[in-house]
Amino acid sequence: MGKNTAVRRLDLGYFVRPASETGGPQPRVEPVLAYLVRHEQGLILFDTGIGAADPETEAHYRPRRRALRQALSAAGVTLADISLVVNCHLHFDHCGGNPLLAGRPILVQKAELAAARRGNHTIDELVDFPGAAYEELVGEAEIRPDVWIIPTPGHTAGHQSLALRQDDGTVILAGQAHDFASQFASAQLARQAALDGVEQPLPAYEPWLERLAEFDPRRVLFAHDCSVWQPAESPFHSESLHADPRPPREPRTR
Numbered sequence: 001m002g003k004n005t006a007v008r009r010l011d012l013g014y015f016v017r018p019a020s021e022t023g024g025p026q027p028r029v030e031p032v033l034a035y036l037v038r039h040e041q042g043l044i045l046f047d048t049g050i051g052a053a054d055p056e057t058e059a060h061y062r063p064r065r066r067a068l069r070q071a072l073s074a075a076g077v078t079l080a081d082i083s084l085v086v087n088c089h090l091h092f093d094h095c096g097g098n099p100l101l102a103g104r105p106i107l108v109q110k111a112e113l114a115a116a117r118r119g120n121h122t123i124d125e126l127v128d129f130p131g132a133a134y135e136e137l138v139g140e141a142e143i144r145p146d147v148w149i150i151p152t153p154g155h156t157a158g159h160q161s162l163a164l165r166q167d168d169g170t171v172i173l174a175g176q177a178h179d180f181a182s183q184f185a186s187a188q189l190a191r192q193a194a195l196d197g198v199e200q201p202l203p204a205y206e207p208w209l210e211r212l213a214e215f216d217p218r219r220v221l222f223a224h225d226c227s228v229w230q231p232a233e234s235p236f237h238s239e240s241l242h243a244d245p246r247p248p249r250e251p252r253t254r
Helices: 055-061 068-074 110-118 181-195 209-214
Strands: 006-017 028-039 042-046 082-086 105-109 133-137 141-144 147-151 160-166 169-173 217-221
Touching: 006 055, 006 068, 028 068, 028 160, 082 141, 105 110, 110 133, 181 209
Parallel strands: 042 082, 082 105, 105 133, 169 217
Antiparallel strands: 006 028, 028 042, 141 147, 147 160, 160 169
């Protein structure tokens, strides 16, 4: 990717994860973040925000949405400018804006689309809508020069991340491969400890971390955490990630 390629984070709202799902006594407010990738071959949108859900789901998560059109407008683009959509997975807080992009290719893992169509996975109307144009992948693929889709199963069996090679290092759009940057950091340390020959027991880590390590990531960005993971030795700087100018919302969705 050339020097002019940039990644912009889009604030698409938030939801309230109930205490029954946080592992603690309190609920947690989580952001819903998408990413706009400016590539020389066109604009790529990674995730599309919170879709309308059934009353039970709405009451459970209490989402507050920011319209995708509004978020894109703040970034200086329109829905018509998007050439390609990539969903990390098809839960309603990641694919909610897909129906607004009818006719645009939507890249998704075959296993993820199959799970969504079996039911009890997401909101059906957000999956099969008029003009839905899925391109199903099995495994990884270089979808544009220096832009790779990498399977990162765990949150769902068909979860995928996007690896973007840039002049100043690789950026990983990790979606919900981990909920938090701190969890990704812990997994990275567990992997390093194993490589260093530290005796077991050690925490388990996801096998796909080995593949991500081959890209030598300089920054890893998440769908429900405003924090950015960087290698411990990296200098801290504002980098080529442009956050939305609105004040950051309090943390997170499914």
